[in-house]
Amino acid sequence: MHRHMTTTALLAASLAAGAAQAENRIDRQLPNAPELAAYGDHAVGVRxxxxxxxxxxxILAIDPAADKPDEMPRYDRPLTVEMYYPAAEGAQGETAFKAYLRDGTTEVTLQGKAMRDVDPASGEAFPLVLISHGYPGNRYLLSHLAENLASKGYVVASIDHTDSTYRTQATFGSTLVNRSLDQLFVLEQMAQKAAEGGDFAGxxxxxxxxxxxxxxxxYGAIITAGGGVTEASVGYTWGGPHGTLGIHQVGSETHNALPDPRIKTAVAFGPWGMNRGFWDAKGLSGVQIPMLFIAGSQDDTSLYEDGIRAIWQNTSNVDRALLTYMNAGHNAGAPMPAPEESYYFNEDKGFNISEHYTDAVWDTVRMNNIAQHFVTAWLDSHLKGEAEKAAYLDLVEDSNAGVWSVAEDGTEKDDHSYWKGFAEGSAKGLMYETRAAGE
Incomplete structure (x- = not known):
C-alpha cells in the first residue's frame, strides 16, 4: 500500500508538471500499419x-429483493451521442476534445483529426455506423476508429450509454436490458434527423x-442482430430484476420483433456473455446479419475458447469471421491509446487506470491500426458493395504461415500467400478464420 501511494504521488506530480505537453493523440499510424488503416480522403467533423x-x-428504481411491482417504473432515458462525419472541403476547426478517464473523475484533453462543429460534406449519402462501448466506457473509447471511418466516407454515431459510462456506472441489469434498445433508438433518431433536413439532409x-x-x-450487437439470450440468464438474480431481461429471450415475441432491417452487418470486439450463460446455440442461431468478431486469445473478461470463439462458432445461420490477436487480452483492438494521465494506480479502483486501455503483450496503436484495416475492409464490402475489398478478407488463417513471394518489379508470384495489405514481415501473431452460413 505504501509503495502504491508513493508511486501515485510521484506520478501525480510528474503528470501535473507535464500535462500541458501531453498530446494524447488517438489518431496515430505506425509505419507498418496495414494498408486500409490509413485515413481516407475526407476531412472529419464531429458534433x-x-x-x-x-x-x-x-431498472435502477426496481428493488430486486422486493415483490415484483404491478407496473414497472418508467423514466425518460437520456443518451449523448458523438457524431463523426465527412466534413466540407476546406473546413477548419478545433481538433482537441475533453473526455473522462476510467476512474470517472479525471478529465483529460485528447487530440485527433475530427474538427468540432464544422460543416458536413455534401453531394453523397454515406452509410451510417453505430458504435457501442463497454461497461464501463464512454463515447470516446473507440474514437480512433470512429474518426478513421468518417474519413473514409461513413457517418458514425458513438453512444454514451446511461448507467454504463465512467461517470454514470450503475447496476449491471440496466446495461443488460438497455444496451440493444439504446442502439436501435439511436438508429431511429439518426434516421429522423436525416429526414428532417437541415445540416444532416442527404x-x-x-x-x-x-x-x-x-x-x-x-453483447448488445448480438441481440440487435437477432441473437436471443437464454432462459437461464433471464432468471439471474444479479441480472435484469424481476425478469426484465425477458424482452430479449430467444423465442419471445418482443425479441422476434427486435431486429431492424436497416442494420446490414455488425462487428463485435470481445463480445461478452457466453462465459456467463447468456448465449447458447439456439439463441445465436437467430443472428440474421453477417458479423465480424474480433478477439484476444487470452481474454479473461469474455473468455476466448469458451467465450468469443464459441459465439463465432454458434452464430450458425450467417456468414461470419473471427480475427484473433494471439496472446492479447480483452482490450484487443477496441480502446484508444491510454492517455498519459491514466498511468497511475487508483486506490479506489485497485488497479492502474492505464490497464483499461492497454494490453500486456500488444502495442495499442498497432492493435488499433489492425482493427481499422479489418473493419474498413469489412464495412466497405458489406455497406458499400466494394467487391475488391473482399481480397483483404481472403487470407490464410494463420498470419505467421503466410509466404512473402514477390518479384523485383513488385508482382506477386504464384506461391505468394502473405496477408493482403500488410507489408513484408508485418503480419504476425494474428488469425483470421471464416465460416459460411450453415457451417
Whole structure:
C-alpha cells in the first residue's frame, strides 16, 4: 500500500508538471500499419447530440429483493451521442476534445483529426455506423476508429450509454436490458434527423447501417442482430430484476420483433456473455446479419475458447469471421491509446487506470491500426458493395504461415500467400478464420 501511494504521488506530480505537453493523440499510424488503416480522403467533423428515449423501464428504481411491482417504473432515458462525419472541403476547426478517464473523475484533453462543429460534406449519402462501448466506457473509447471511418466516407454515431459510462456506472441489469434498445433508438433518431433536413439532409443513409460494439456493446450487437439470450440468464438474480431481461429471450415475441432491417452487418470486439450463460446455440442461431468478431486469445473478461470463439462458432445461420490477436487480452483492438494521465494506480479502483486501455503483450496503436484495416475492409464490402475489398478478407488463417513471394518489379508470384495489405514481415501473431452460413 505504501509503495502504491508513493508511486501515485510521484506520478501525480510528474503528470501535473507535464500535462500541458501531453498530446494524447488517438489518431496515430505506425509505419507498418496495414494498408486500409490509413485515413481516407475526407476531412472529419464531429458534433455532440443529445437524445432522450421516453418511457423506458427504470431498472435502477426496481428493488430486486422486493415483490415484483404491478407496473414497472418508467423514466425518460437520456443518451449523448458523438457524431463523426465527412466534413466540407476546406473546413477548419478545433481538433482537441475533453473526455473522462476510467476512474470517472479525471478529465483529460485528447487530440485527433475530427474538427468540432464544422460543416458536413455534401453531394453523397454515406452509410451510417453505430458504435457501442463497454461497461464501463464512454463515447470516446473507440474514437480512433470512429474518426478513421468518417474519413473514409461513413457517418458514425458513438453512444454514451446511461448507467454504463465512467461517470454514470450503475447496476449491471440496466446495461443488460438497455444496451440493444439504446442502439436501435439511436438508429431511429439518426434516421429522423436525416429526414428532417437541415445540416444532416442527404448526408447519410440510415437504411444502410452497420453496428460496432465492444464487450457489452458486442453483447448488445448480438441481440440487435437477432441473437436471443437464454432462459437461464433471464432468471439471474444479479441480472435484469424481476425478469426484465425477458424482452430479449430467444423465442419471445418482443425479441422476434427486435431486429431492424436497416442494420446490414455488425462487428463485435470481445463480445461478452457466453462465459456467463447468456448465449447458447439456439439463441445465436437467430443472428440474421453477417458479423465480424474480433478477439484476444487470452481474454479473461469474455473468455476466448469458451467465450468469443464459441459465439463465432454458434452464430450458425450467417456468414461470419473471427480475427484473433494471439496472446492479447480483452482490450484487443477496441480502446484508444491510454492517455498519459491514466498511468497511475487508483486506490479506489485497485488497479492502474492505464490497464483499461492497454494490453500486456500488444502495442495499442498497432492493435488499433489492425482493427481499422479489418473493419474498413469489412464495412466497405458489406455497406458499400466494394467487391475488391473482399481480397483483404481472403487470407490464410494463420498470419505467421503466410509466404512473402514477390518479384523485383513488385508482382506477386504464384506461391505468394502473405496477408493482403500488410507489408513484408508485418503480419504476425494474428488469425483470421471464416465460416459460411450453415457451417
Amino acid at each position: 455532440t447530440l443529445e437524445m432522450v428515449n421516453p418511457g423506458q423501464i427504470d 448526408l447519410y443513409d440510415a437504411e444502410n447501417t452497420g453496428l460496432i460494439g465492444y464487450s457489452m456493446g458486442g
